[in-house]
Amino acid sequence: MAQGLLSKRGKYVLTVFLILLREGLEAALVVGIVIGYLVKVGRRDALRWVWIGIVAALATSLVIGILVFVTIGDLPSAVQEPIEGIAAVFAVSVLTWMLFWMRRQGRALKGELEGQLDAALRTGSTAALVGLAFVAIVREGLETALFLLALFRSAAATGQLSPELPLAGLAGLAVAVLLGTAIVRGAIRLNLRRFFSVTGVVILFVAAGLVASAIGAFVDAGWLPTGAPALDLSGLLPETSPIGALLAGMFGYRAQPTVLQLVGYFGYLVPVLALFLAGDRLHFRRTRFA
Amino acid sequence: MTLPGQRGAALTRATVVLGFVLALAGCGSAGGPTTIPGGPTNAAPGSASSDQPNASTPTVRQVNVTLSDAGCGPQTLSVPAGPTTFIVTNTGSGSVLEYEIEQSGRIIGEVENVIPGIDRTFTLNLKPGAYILNCPGGTSAATGTLTVTE
Numbered sequence: 001m002a003q004g005l006l007s008k009r010g011k012y013v014l015t016v017f018l019i020l021l022r023e024g025l026e027a028a029l030v031v032g033i034v035i036g037y038l039v040k041v042g043r044r045d046a047l048r049w050v051w052i053g054i055v056a057a058l059a060t061s062l063v064i065g066i067l068v069f070v071t072i073g074d075l076p077s078a079v080q081e082p083i084e085g086i087a088a089v090f091a092v093s094v095l096t097w098m099l100f101w102m103r104r105q106g107r108a109l110k111g112e113l114e115g116q117l118d119a120a121l122r123t124g125s126t127a128a129l130v131g132l133a134f135v136a137i138v139r140e141g142l143e144t145a146l147f148l149l150a151l152f153r154s155a156a157a158t159g160q161l162s163p164e165l166p167l168a169g170l171a172g173l174a175v176a177v178l179l180g181t182a183i184v185r186g187a188i189r190l191n192l193r194r195f196f197s198v199t200g201v202v203i204l205f206v207a208a209g210l211v212a213s214a215i216g217a218f219v220d221a222g223w224l225p226t227g228a229p230a231l232d233l234s235g236l237l238p239e240t241s242p243i244g245a246l247l248a249g250m251f252g253y254r255a256q257p258t259v260l261q262l263v264g265y266f267g268y269l270v271p272v273l274a275l276f277l278a279g280d281r282l283h284f285r286r287t288r289f290a
Numbered sequence: 291m292t293l294p295g296q297r298g299a300a301l302t303r304a305t306v307v308l309g310f311v312l313a314l315a316g317c318g319s320a321g322g323p324t325t326i327p328g329g330p331t332n333a334a335p336g337s338a339s340s341d342q343p344n345a346s347t348p349t350v351r352q353v354n355v356t357l358s359d360a361g362c363g364p365q366t367l368s369v370p371a372g373p374t375t376f377i378v379t380n381t382g383s384g385s386v387l388e389y390e391i392e393q394s395g396r397i398i399g400e401v402e403n404v405i406p407g408i409d410r411t412f413t414l415n416l417k418p419g420a421y422i423l424n425c426p427g428g429t430s431a432a433t434g435t436l437t438v439t440e
Contacts, residue, residue: 011384078398154407154409
């Protein structure tokens with residue numbers, strides 16, 4: 001019995017760690033891309049606004065999370081899921097716009113001089129990027145705050161849980177931030193043209209994952225009908241496994257995607273990837289996937 | 291361009307963010323344990339028809355359900371109509387983490403990330419009828435039925 005409990009506890013710690021890693025990774029990745037992008041295009045002055053967006057998003061998640069926690073305990077999914085879904089749609093829109101802006105700029109570059117970039121990043125687009133950073137954090141931030149609060153409450157009040165569970169959660173978030181930072185640092189070292197193509201491909205998969213997440217959120221909200229899983233990979237690569245959690249956080253991996261989610265994922269990925277790679281023959285490719 | 295100053299400014303910002311987060315976390319732990327949704331129940335036989343789920347309203351009925359590796363427990367559930375808070379606990383190993391209630395192919399209420407050891411709740415204003423319980427990843431009880439009586 002005692003041995004069983006010990007191994008169980010180890011498993012719980014890992015589960016909590018992975019849940020928070022998954023929730024934090026997508027936000028860390030998106031925010032990292034925004035920061036890397038602004039640095040690469042020589043708009044460090046706009047970073048201030050991104051930081052304000054990050055603080056505002058963290059504050060929003062925490063304040064609303066705490067308010068909800070002490071009043072009704074958990075946010076109803078009828079409220080939380082639409083927020084997550086709409087935020088995902090917004091994030092996909094801005095990411096797609098970024099993708100094609102970057103592709104155009106990348107192709108226009110004759111050399112690798114950042115000075116060749118036109119100063120096209122106007123106030124409007126900065127606002128979109130700050131909004132993207134904000135939304136990426138708030139999207140899962142509220143849910144994550146509530147989850148952490150529930151962990152802390154259980155650890156403090158009932159004695160059911162030891163403090164290692166909430167700590168494992170914070171560690172998961174910290175690793176998410178570190179991974180996001182590492183990816184962006186790696187990307188910043190690339191020359192501008194490569195940065196655009198590598199980041200472009202990452203954005204593509206993150207955005208496709210967000211499309212599937214949005215569909216999942218709208219299903220959970222009751223806005224879209226539920227569907228049986230189109231395939232079941234939970235035996236092969238469960239979302240609760242370390243690799244499954246990493247893939248889920250970065251690219252919206254689901255072990256049991258519904259038909260609708262698969263259609264959404266590939267319905268975004270294939271045409272946008274084709275357009276992204278099509279280059280000058282863009283108008284020919286577009287008809288194929290119309 | 292202004293690289294030397296940039297680092298210091300970034301540090302200041304990071305400190306501000308951290309301080310803010312800690313301040314908020316402090317507020318949270320002070321107020322946290324006082325209100326526990328799974329607190330005392332007063333199942334007064336009133337028929338409040340509030341559309342707003344509110345766990346502090348005494349007429350909200352509380353129903354304890356469990357998640358296990360098998361799925362939803364109990365697999366067959368029957369509750370009277372009215373505002374109902376489902377208190378979900380996980381008795382399994384953590385392979386099933388989500389509890390959903392569906393009607394006519396749509397999810398009307400759910401809770402995610404119910405790891406073993408914590409309670410998570412959701413509140414619905416249930417109307418009489420037949421509902422489906424769904425606990426994704428479960429084995430023998432991945433789905434179940436909920437009957438809401440008058």
